[in-house]
Amino acid sequence: MRKVLAVLLLAIVGYYMIDSFLKIPFGENRNTVGDYYLNTTVKETGSVNTVTSIVVNYRGFDTLGEVTVLFLATTGLAAILFENKKRKRRLQHASLIVRVGAHLIYPLIILLGAYVFIHGHLTPGGGFQGGAIIATGVLLMFMSYRSFEVSHKLLVYFESIAGIAFVTIGLSGLIWGTSFLENILPLGIPNSLFSAGVIPIIYIAVGVKVGAELTGLLDNLLKTIK
Amino acid sequence: MVYYISAILLILIGMYAVLTKKNIIKIVIGLSIIDSGINLLLIAIGYVKDATAPIFSDSSLKASGMVDPVPQALVLTAIVIGLGVTSVALALVIRLYDHHKTLNIDKIRKLKW
Numbered sequence: 001m002r003k004v005l006a007v008l009l010l011a012i013v014g015y016y017m018i019d020s021f022l023k024i025p026f027g028e029n030r031n032t033v034g035d036y037y038l039n040t041t042v043k044e045t046g047s048v049n050t051v052t053s054i055v056v057n058y059r060g061f062d063t064l065g066e067v068t069v070l071f072l073a074t075t076g077l078a079a080i081l082f083e084n085k086k087r088k089r090r091l092q093h094a095s096l097i098v099r100v101g102a103h104l105i106y107p108l109i110i111l112l113g114a115y116v117f118i119h120g121h122l123t124p125g126g127g128f129q130g131g132a133i134i135a136t137g138v139l140l141m142f143m144s145y146r147s148f149e150v151s152h153k154l155l156v157y158f159e160s161i162a163g164i165a166f167v168t169i170g171l172s173g174l175i176w177g178t179s180f181l182e183n184i185l186p187l188g189i190p191n192s193l194f195s196a197g198v199i200p201i202i203y204i205a206v207g208v209k210v211g212a213e214l215t216g217l218l219d220n221l222l223k224t225i226k
Numbered sequence: 227m228v229y230y231i232s233a234i235l236l237i238l239i240g241m242y243a244v245l246t247k248k249n250i251i252k253i254v255i256g257l258s259i260i261d262s263g264i265n266l267l268l269i270a271i272g273y274v275k276d277a278t279a280p281i282f283s284d285s286s287l288k289a290s291g292m293v294d295p296v297p298q299a300l301v302l303t304a305i306v307i308g309l310g311v312t313s314v315a316l317a318l319v320i321r322l323y324d325h326h327k328t329l330n331i332d333k334i335r336k337l338k339w
Binding site: 002003006007009010013014017018021022024026027028029031033034035037038039042048049050051054055059062063066069070072073074076077080081122123124126128190191210217220221224 | 227229230231234235237238241242245246267270271272273274275279280281282283289292294295296298299302303305306307309310311313314316317318320321
């Protein structure tokens with residue numbers, strides 16, 4: 001009965017969604033906002049990756065809010081799972097092949113994550129993606145070694161320094177420029193590593209922050225397994 | 227056009243899981259399926275025929291042959307928020323299991339519909 005009701009409800013919702021979306025032209029030309037960004041981004045921000053320049057430069061304040069949301073999510077998770085007595089992770093021992101393989105791959109994954117967030121303004125990538133890649137590397141180590149520990153103090157230091165760096169760059173735009181998060185550094189030659197002004201610095205800060213936060217989140221979740 | 231329909235189908239599959247499943251973990255999985263469906267839908271709206279990714283990595287690339295970068299930037303935000311929502315939901319599921327010793331929402335009192 002409940003399933004029939006659910007299918008009926010979803011059929012109505014789906015019909016009206018598809019009906020309204022068929023009226024939106026598919027694969028046609030862009031609207032004016034996207035055109036503006038594509039035509040002016042290299043001139044204005046020096047970043048060749050338009051998505052990065054929108055996320056970090058044009059909508060940089062929004063990204064600061066996004067980082068804050070992620071911080072609140074990890075803090076909330078730690079608060080929900082908080083316990084007075086300390087627990088150790090109780091996972092099964094991984095096999096020898098997994099352990100040796102993880103040991104070999106782990107530094108390479110960290111390197112790949114760092115590469116992705118340092119080259120955020122040149123290639124498809126950025127702080128959030130690079131941070132997530134670093135966290136997957138740490139997760140691999142958590143899964144393969146029972147005794148692998150990450151110091152929470154170190155994570156908190158990384159997280160705070162990265163967050164403070166982001167806000168400091170924003171405030172320096174206010175001091176030496178005209179608005180919060182304004183670009184105050186020279187733009188450089190597009191398509192080179194040292195270009196795009198403050199974008200790479202902000203993305204490195206975001207990458208370190210996201211990597212530390214996701215690592216802490218995984219550690220908290222794994223420690224509550226009984 | 228087929229992208230719109232498949233993304234909407236993905237959203238509907240997620241909603242079906244949220245509405246009918248009894249296991250809370252499956253409901254959280256349904257929520258994240260809805261999340262991916264909406265992200266795909268937004269990306270599909272920004273699509274332009276025969277266009278490439280909006281990155282000027284080569285001097286031969288022109289702005290006229292690129293897809294809309296605005297939905298991609300918004301989806302980048304949406305993915306991170308989705309991750310936060312999923313992680314907090316899973317933490318709440320862990321606490322519910324500690325308290326009730328079950329994941330079946332029919333057996334948890336005051337949680338029926």
